[in-house]
Amino acid sequence: MENKLNIMIVSDEDALMSQLKTIAETKSEQVIGVRSNEAVREMNREMAHIVIFGQTDTDTSVEVVQMLKIINPNALILFIANASDFGLLRNMTRAGADEFFVFPEEAGLFSSRFPNIVKSYAAKKAKNEESAAPTFGRGRGKIISFYSGKGGSGCSLLAASFAQTMKLESSAEVILIDLNGQFGGVETLLSIESNRSLADLQPVIEELNESHIRNVSQTQEHSKMEVLISPCDAEILETLDEEFIAKLLRTCRRSFDYVVVDLPSSINGLVVTAMEESDKIYYVLTPDTPSLKIMKHYEELSERLGLVLTSRMEIALNKLSKNFEVKQKDLKNVLRYPIIASIRQDTKGLQSFINQGQPVRKQAKERKLIPFAKDIRKFARQVAKQ
Ligand SMILES: Nc1ncnc2c1ncn2[C@@H]1O[C@H](COP(=O)(O)OP(=O)(O)OP(=O)(O)O)[C@@H](O)[C@H]1O
Ligand SMILES: [Mg+2]
Numbered sequence: 001m002e003n004k005l006n007i008m009i010v011s012d013e014d015a016l017m018s019q020l021k022t023i024a025e026t027k028s029e030q031v032i033g034v035r036s037n038e039a040v041r042e043m044n045r046e047m048a049h050i051v052i053f054g055q056t057d058t059d060t061s062v063e064v065v066q067m068l069k070i071i072n073p074n075a076l077i078l079f080i081a082n083a084s085d086f087g088l089l090r091n092m093t094r095a096g097a098d099e100f101f102v103f104p105e106e107a108g109l110f111s112s113r114f115p116n117i118v119k120s121y122a123a124k125k126a127k128n129e130e131s132a133a134p135t136f137g138r139g140r141g142k143i144i145s146f147y148s149g150k151g152g153s154g155c156s157l158l159a160a161s162f163a164q165t166m167k168l169e170s171s172a173e174v175i176l177i178d179l180n181g182q183f184g185g186v187e188t189l190l191s192i193e194s195n196r197s198l199a200d201l202q203p204v205i206e207e208l209n210e211s212h213i214r215n216v217s218q219t220q221e222h223s224k225m226e227v228l229i230s231p232c233d234a235e236i237l238e239t240l241d242e243e244f245i246a247k248l249l250r251t252c253r254r255s256f257d258y259v260v261v262d263l264p265s266s267i268n269g270l271v272v273t274a275m276e277e278s279d280k281i282y283y284v285l286t287p288d289t290p291s292l293k294i295m296k297h298y299e300e301l302s303e304r305l306g307l308v309l310t311s312r313m314e315i316a317l318n319k320l321s322k323n324f325e326v327k328q329k330d331l332k333n334v335l336r337y338p339i340i341a342s343i344r345q346d347t348k349g350l351q352s353f354i355n356q357g358q359p360v361r362k363q364a365k366e367r368k369l370i371p372f373a374k375d376i377r378k379f380a381r382q383v384a385k386q
Contacts, residue, residue: 005122008042009033010064011054016080016103020052023111027118039064043071050121053097054080058088062095069096074128076121080110093171094257141173141253143277144383145261146316148284149294154318155284157350158343159262160186161360161373165380167225168364172257172384175217175226177248179274180264181237187229191357192218197231198240198248205244210255213248222362226256242273249277267301275307280383282316282340287326292334299336314340316379321345341379346372 007024009031011017017033024031028050034042036056042048051068055061065077079097081088089100099117101110146159156178163176177198178186187194200216201208217226231237252259261278263271275281283298285291302309315337320328321344328342349370353360360373369377 004028005030005049005118005125006046007031007050007052008039008048009052009054010036010039011080012036012056013054016054019107020054020080023114024050024052027115036060036064040067040071043068043075047072048075049125050076050078050118052078052080054103055082055088058091061088062091065092065095065097074125076117078110078117089171090173094173141255141257141259142279143249143253143259143261144280144282145263145274145278146282146284147263147265147271147275147298148291149265149298150286150291151265153284153286153291154343155265156180156185156262157189157354158282158284158316158318158376159260160189161376162380162383163225163258163260164190164220164223164359164361165373165376166258166260166384167220167223168361169377169380170257170384173226173255174223174258174260175213175228175252175256176220177228177252177259177261178230179237179245179261179270181230181234182232182264185230186227186262187232188357189354190220190227190359192220192227192229194218194229196229197236198228199231199236201248202240202244205247208247208251210251213252213255220359222359237270240270242269245270245273246277249274267298272305272307275302278312281309281313283313283337284316284318285331286319287317287324287328287331289326292326292331309337313337316341316343318343319345340382341375343375343379344371346370346375349373 005028007028007030009017009020009024011020012035021031021033032042053061053065068075068077077097078099078101079092081100081102084102092100146155148155160176163174166172167174176186196216198216201212204212214226217228220227249259261274263274283295285295299309315335317328317331317339320342332339349372360370
């Protein structure tokens with residue numbers, strides 16, 4: 001099965017080309033080598049499954065990888081850089097490269113990992129063909145909203161901790177957007193003091209771009225994720241219309257890999273628009289009867305509003321403990337949507353973080369995580385895999 005894969009090697013350097021060919025030919029009989037200016041045409045002619053792309057100048061590399069990914073969103077792109085460069089890594093990941101190696105330092109690593117990379121790609125491909133499930137290409141970020149119909153469920157805490165963790169655990173670009181329109185949301189959880197809010201984008205909304213957003217957003221000190229806080233005056237938030245929110249989210253989607261949105265419990269036009277724009281809605285549910293009733297109510301309301309929840313809504317169970325009236329396994333039987341995360345009640349662990357306005361995660365490889373942070377990490381890894 002594996003030797004039926006088409007492998008395309010793109011390089012403008014002869015030595016690298018022949019080095020990569022030797023490695024590729026151990027795993028496939030169908031290996032072709034092209035120059036960077038021929039790659040797009042070749043991809044159109046014969047679909048390559050795996051592309052090994054040796055860096056040429058940065059702009060061309062990004063552009064060509066982007067094009068290849070458009071032609072075949074399922075192609076696996078392995079990028080070979082000639083120097084370790086974080087900016088390039090980021091741009092390439094955003095363009096759609098799946099793996100990143102620096103040559104010559106990592107040449108050995110590459111050739112030892114290559115057989116496994118091919119094997120797992122072949123397995124994934126076979127599985128996709130079997131289920132004929134639609135696969136999503138990269139190149140556009142995901143909008144993930146956190147919502148709960150019941151106030152105090154942990155929506156803001158989950159959204160902020162999830163976004164923070166996602167940023168620390170991956171090379172993804174993350175922005176957290178607070179749409180609560182009141183004090184005590186993410187800016188308190190992350191100790192962000194600012195007089196700039198997303199309402200400041202209103203004058204430029206027609207031509208909104210990434211730098212407008214970065215001018216208004218705050219960079220969270222530890223993780224370096226961007227945070228757009230809501231105007232703490234609900235009246236100002238009300239002046240923003242649905243078109244504003246749609247434009248804001250779409251622009252963010254183009255510039256960030258994950259756009260995490262913290263939504264208020266009360267439903268209005270803005271909230272519905274944000275939900276419509278979302279790829280995923282994570283409903284934060286605490287295991288008690290009132291919360292379940294409120295969620296049912298939300299499901300009915302969505303149906304009336306024409307908001308499609310199928311394949312979009314998933315449930316993040318929060319504040320799980322042994323003492324709760326509804327047990328997790330009973331919940332599984334009554335819920336109509338999949339459970340994406342199970343997060344323990346961790347009042348003791350969270351206390352000092354909440355009191356000091358500190359995020360539960362500060363570094364990438366952190367030891368001694370509190371139970372809450374461990375559960376969020378599991379949650380984020382699960383989402384990153386999708
Ligand atoms: N897993 C957990 N264990 C212990 N306490 C938690 C947990 N999750 C959330 N909390 C606590 O619950 C409270 C409410 O959290 P949060 O403000 O995130 O909820 P919310 O749903 O955003 O509320 P609001 O309706 O005010 O927007 C906070 O004090 C938070 O510390
Ligand atoms: Mg909140």
